[in-house]
Amino acid sequence: MRRRVWGWALVLLLAVGMLPAQAQESITLVVWDNFTRDAEQAMIEELHAQFEAANPGVKIQRESYDTSDLTALLPRALSEPNGPDVAMINQGFSSMGALVKAGLLLPLNAYADQYGWWERYGQSLHERNSFSADGTVFAGENLYGVSNTAEVVGVYYHKALFEELGLSVPTTWDEFEALVKTIIEAGRTPIVFGSLDGWPAIHTYGAIEHAFSQPEEIDRFIYRSEGGTFNTPGNLIAAQKFVEWIDAGAFSPGFEGMDYDNATLSAFLNQEGVMWITGSWMTGTLIEQLGGEDAVGFFLVPSAVGLETPYAIGGVGLGYGIRATSQHADLAAAYIDLMTGPDAAAKLFENGFLPAVAVDASLLTEGTLTAEVVEAWNTISAGDTVGHYLDWTMPDIAADIQELMAKVVTPEQFIANVEADYTAGR
Amino acid sequence: MTGGTEAGLKPASSTLGTRLAARLRGGGRPFARPYQAYLFLLPGLAVYVVFVLIPIFGTFRYSFFDWTGFSPPTFIGLANYVELTRDADFWKAIGNNAFFVIFYTLIPILLGLFLTSLMTRGRLRGLVIFRTGLFLPQVMSPVVVGIIWRWLFALDGPINELLRAVGLAAWARPWLGDFTFAPYAVGVVGSWVQYGLCMVLFIAGAQSIDEELYDAARVFGANAWQQFRHVTLPGLRQQILVAFVLTFIAALRVFDLVFVLTRSGGPGKQTLVTSILVYQQTFNRNRAGYGAAIAVVMTLIIVLVSVVVLRLQARDEARDAAITV
Incomplete structure (x- = not known):
């Protein structure tokens, strides 16, 4: 008897399950993104619900991966x-460039015209998501991604320590250098830094390098365009300055053995150093760990070559792209429009992200860390002085910088080594 | 050694066990038709072919191609191998692998022998606890091992704190980030992982050495060292060869430990090993063909060394057999 009841229940269930499938054609849009943290799930799901409500019969099937997994898995998946109809694509030759070269991504120019994506943020930021059709020329004529988040590398500082030492936020490079000197003389560590993981060295050296460079110089180097070279006066001065600062004790003692997530972060939290040169992605963590918006401030490293707005490492986050062979390209474009538009930006901001599109000023509270980071981004975005991560073009440059820091090579040899790898196309 | 082999088969006490043992020894007619036996090998063979042989063949084939890992490959003959000979990073990595052989192979074998000689001499209370504890590093996930040692080596970690506590503050340093000491630091972790395997192999081997040999040695007045040198050591020859092959392979294919300890083989390229280079070339630079070429060279080196050692072992066994007869 019991068994029969179950049997009927099963038949009923199957029948109900098949109903909607017959009633209307359903489309599954497969999305691979980079939002892996628990706190981010609600935000994405709300946006997805909004999209599914606006497009009846469409079901979004999402998978999330961290950046390195995404980069490793996407070539095969696409x-x-x-494979995924929409995927977040990392910038650079070895990620987006290789995918374009293999013909796996759809050019988005027509959709960008249709939806007005060009107006979302500056042209030089779109260039980062662009390649030539054959994938060989970075910042080429075809757009392959649209981003919704941004990043900027600058200086976090403890307001209490600045007050204690009588310091103020520097507006010129000379002021910045004097500030570092003052902190050393006061017997404190000016800048927390740890290079065990390699990549943080790119940000610290890179921040100094950008201060001594013109945007065109680093643009040409990163995009490997005509005249691109690492052998610039700015790079050499930056390398010398970096070593000089190491010798003077500007960085955490024993920085070679400090990792980023534990040692460096806790050194900054425990005020073992006054400042920390790192990216805007730490804002949320710092606010959470220090219990508020007021303990820490943020400023950009001022230019040493007379630029009006500081030239700082930064950029837009992974861009949404469309698989070349997707059957639902129009739908995918509509999805991208929602995820990179103003609704998504407001949600991203609420969740501690720095949105790529300018945040409405009414959302900002003057003097908070969040506001200072957003303003820093708005400054370089509006001034078109958004710099680059050197490993986009030179994946192994962290090893070269470690050699420079350990004085295994001189600043001149460092420049020559990177330049040799660069011209050899490595 | 022959005595040991016999003893190994003896525990087959049940009737089924005895029959099985008899069949394994070649008694009776195991199978009516000989090919039936091969049927039983098929499932294992299929898994081996699909997951080991085909990938190895694929890697070998791709090493002759310029291939990103996803776009269509272009045949380029030996160009990848020619490039290898001129690749400073490759030679640096090979050198580092060779350096790690000291820590992965030599030191663990010596340490294993030392511990064996301690544990097999007389009765030691709680021997099982020691043995288990000392073997533990070998069975732990390399990633866990790496995270533990990253913490131990940290600037304010236990090792540096200990040095400061005993007045050697000048010796405290950022071990894993130090240009000179990072390779040693990574090596020490390798030794810590590998010695347990050597120890267990040697203890097992030592138990099959005939007690009478020790009695005889003692009668002739041999001291502890002489007993070890002239009875234990020759008795462990086979186990030492096995330990050598296993740990040598481990030294050449080390990836996880380095990846966790120094991320990309830093500082600079001081701890860069070939498997990290394979990973970087294949996944960071989309040069799967070149990565495959490095992997093939490493495989050839490992096969070569293994064959030489197995030959040695076979010759050894043949000599032993001759003596016994």
């Missing part, structure tokens, strides 16, 4: 006929 080659599959039922």
